[in-house]
Amino acid sequence: MQTRVELNSTANKIYMFDEVYPYRAAQEQAEKKKLSAFGIIAKLNPLKRPRPETVLLAKEALRFEPMWHINARREVDYTCELTYPVPVNNPYAQSIEIDGKLFEVSRQQNRAKIELQVSEKCHRKIDYTAFIDGLQRDIKPIVLESYINRYKFTEVAEVCNEDALIPQVPLVSVLQQATANLHSEAINAHTILFDTLSIERAHLFFRPVFAFEYIWTTADKKGVIEVDGLTGEVIENGEWYKDKINRVLTREMLFEIGGEVASTLLPGAGIAVKAIDLMSADKQTSRSLSD
Template identity: 50%
Template sequence: MENAEKVFVFDQVYPLSAAAEQANQKKLNAFGLIAKLNPFKRPKDETVLLSKHVLRYEPFWQVLTTRSVDYSRELVYPVEIGNAYAKKIIINGEEYSIAEQGSKRTISLPAVEYSHRKIKYEDHLDGLSRDLKKGALANYISKYKVQEQTVLELPEAIVPQLRLPMLLQKIRQTLAAEVINAHEFQDDLITVEKVHLYYRPVFAFEYAWTTEDKVGVIEVDGLTGEVIENGQWFKEKLQAITTRDMLFEMGSELAGALVPGGGAAVKVIRIISE
């Protein structure tokens, strides 16, 4: 199988000049709703000044997994008997009595069903664990150009708060919550087919409200140009050149979550063995 783990960086669409112009138009809204609506202490154009700005790269995950389950369950099949004169049925030396209910005549045949089921899980999750607009992250992937990276040279890239072990745990919990009516499991595996880490460009402009000694942040999406008022300034950045394997934290914590011998190319999590 092709390596499931990949890192991508989006090509910037909006230039700094366009983003700065949009942010400047919204700078008075950088200090929250209360400040905006306060008739006595409202930020004014001459009292709100740009203090610093940055083009940062924010992470999000795309995951595709499959839970493959082999299981069995015991049940009784009602089998209709068409012969109105039959008194009993013998199958493989076993005698079955005929039950009558109205015009229906049936026997109850004990059986064991052996089934195989595949459950797909695909999702896009913000690497900073925020609630973003539904479909927004998938929309980035479908609309904008990306470059695959094996070495990430982005000093302004934000460190994901949703780390890979946490992500795998979330996947496991979601798939394990799927109800399967079984008496016995023969096998229950989660195969991680795709776990891609994307970095998208976001401009952040920090403004100082000089008369109130307050700061606020306006964000501008580097792909769509969308403006986010009352934004955030993130301090935890990668700061240095980082390899793909370092980003995916291929250490003992992750290895313990995978089937031994699976390696980096085939990610398999066994549910029923734990």
């Protein structure tokens, strides 16, 4: 049975989080933590460690880091061929006739039964939700989910902000993960009648993060302090990312999925991809995903 993959018309959206933590406060936090930008070993080295006068700010930036929110559902109609044991309460019954068909009664100790061969008509829904860091870092999904639940964001039709970072996890990889997860669920089917996988939500978020790069002049080393633009959390020994979006990224560009890409979702499975009205979704401003 061929699996059909559907991309719903409102699935592909791009959101930008509104900056909460101000630049001045982030800069003060970075200055307080700048000696930690080179790792804990350097900081604790009694012979050679960074000192306030030897660590200087080289450059700073407000960047927007990508993260994905994915919702998908697999629906399967199928049949199961089973044998139903049916208790027989009459101790004297030798056989039972059902709709003109005779069933012999089998007995074991004080229990009696007949066995019916049945075909179950079944329908099953399997849901998948994921929050994925777009820079391939080991950030817990619950942390990424908390950003969406707690902070304001705005839907945009395109990203032209030169400080937005290019997602290192492309949409195809995200869809591969969703598809593999949904198809890993075992279905005890004799015959699959209908099998569809629907991408309900494939949202790309950009989160503000302040980055401050410091130079340890006496050791000729560089280090980065990051400050979350939503929570104000400080990340010591951070990273300076260079791969920024250098052209306009539109919502439609995220979903340029044809047969070649479709074959990568489940190689050899013969998946048919149906893009449903990708250009029809209205532009909206929202702070929740409930609509």
